[in-house]
Amino acid sequence: LAKTTQPxxxxxxxxxxxxxxxxxxxxxxxxxxxxxxxxxxxxxxxxIQGYKTKVTNEVASLFIPADxxxxxxxxxxxxxxxxxxxxxxxxxxxxxxxxxxGTTVTVRA
Amino acid sequence: SQTIHQWPATLVQPVxxxxxxxxxxxxxxxxxxxxxxxxxxxxxxxxxxxVGIGQISSEVPQNLSASRPQDRQFILSSKKLLLSDSGxxxxxxxxxxxxxxxxxxxxxxxxx
Numbered sequence: 143l144a145k146t147t148q149p150x151x152x153x154x155x156x157x158x159x160x161x162x163x164x165x166x167x168x169x170x171x172x173x174x175x176x177x178x179x180x181x182x183x184x185x186x187x188x189x190i191q192g193y194k195t196k197v198t199n200e201v202a203s204l205f206i207p208a209d210x211x212x213x214x215x216x217x218x219x220x221x222x223x224x225x226x227x228x229x230x231x232x233x234x235x236x237x238x239x240x241x242x243x244g245t246t247v248t249v250r251a
Numbered sequence: 252s253q254t255i256h257q258w259p260a261t262l263v264q265p266v267x268x269x270x271x272x273x274x275x276x277x278x279x280x281x282x283x284x285x286x287x288x289x290x291x292x293x294x295x296x297x298x299x300x301x302v303g304i305g306q307i308s309s310e311v312p313q314n315l316s317a318s319r320p321q322d323r324q325f326i327l328s329s330k331k332l333l334l335s336d337s338g339x340x341x342x343x344x345x346x347x348x349x350x351x352x353x354x355x356x357x358x359x360x361x362x363x
Contacts, residue, residue, distance in 0.1 A: 176351075185341045185354025186295070229294075240310075241287070241295035 146230045151246040160217040162245050164230030167211050175206060175213045178229045178241070186229060186241065190215070217247075225249045253278035257342050257355035264362055270315075270329040272358050274342030277323065282344040284325040285352070286317055289339040301325060337362045 147165040154160045166175070174193055178186035190197055192204040192213070203216040217224055227244040254277045264270060276282050286298040297310045299317035307317050314333060318326045325342055342355040 178352075183339070183357065183359070185343065185357055186352075187354065188351040191351070240297050243294040 146232055146242055148228075148230050148242070148245045150243065151248070153248050153250065154220055155250050156221055157219050160220050160224070160247055160249075162215045162217075162228055162230070162247070163212055164215070164232075165212045166230075166232040169210050169232050173232050175204065175210075176231045176233075177202070177204065177215045178231065180227045180229065180244070186227075189228075220247075220249045222249050222251060253344075253353065255342060255344055255353055255355040257340075257358055259358060260356065261359045262361070264332050264360065266334055266362055267331045270327070270332050270336070270360070272327040272340055272342075272360075274325040274327075274355055275323055276325075276344045279344070279346065280322060282323065282346055284319060285343040285345075286325065286327050287341040287343065289341065291338070295341065299327070332362045334362050336360065 145168060148162060152160060152162060174191055176191040177189045179189050180186040190199055190202050190204045192206050194206050194210060197204045205214045205216065213230065215228060225248050227246050229241045229244040231241065256275050258273055284301045287295040288298055289295050298315060299307055299309055301307050301319045304319055304322055307319060314329050314331060316328050327340065329336065337360055340358045340360055343352050345352040
């Protein structure tokens, strides 16, 4: 599985845009990039998935440069309810799917 | 639509006691099933995954075991709990290797 590196934590204020960058230098050709969000005492939930360029849905945007060695999750105009842990996963080329420590995003009023 | 159930929601057990956590998935067939554990303030640790009935792969050698007696049922067990087994246990499923993984509501286990 491709190893990922993302910041441990990020702080923001309501209404701002939050960008979380994930590094995955050894991403394989058949790997996808997937982001999950986890609130306290809940399981992670899928946010967005992409392979290259840009993907956008009602929750977030995912930007992937041409070399695919990194990706950036963009959360537009965050609110207090966006406070959560965000996980970047690269794969799968295996049945396993492992989550790292994630990025704790704290949104303040 | 698919749903995933876990029970119990919370559990307090003494050290040395047995454990059985159950996970069931509805609305799908032949899912890949997963057990994770999350210690307080930490990331998710993959414990077991299963690609079919009776097929279990262990990621962490310890006093836990898993079984899959039916296609959509996944059980996590222990004969003797340790203090370090405390945590938030999550069951998850997905279909294919590129599919989204869906998580259950979790079981909060406290070992005293």
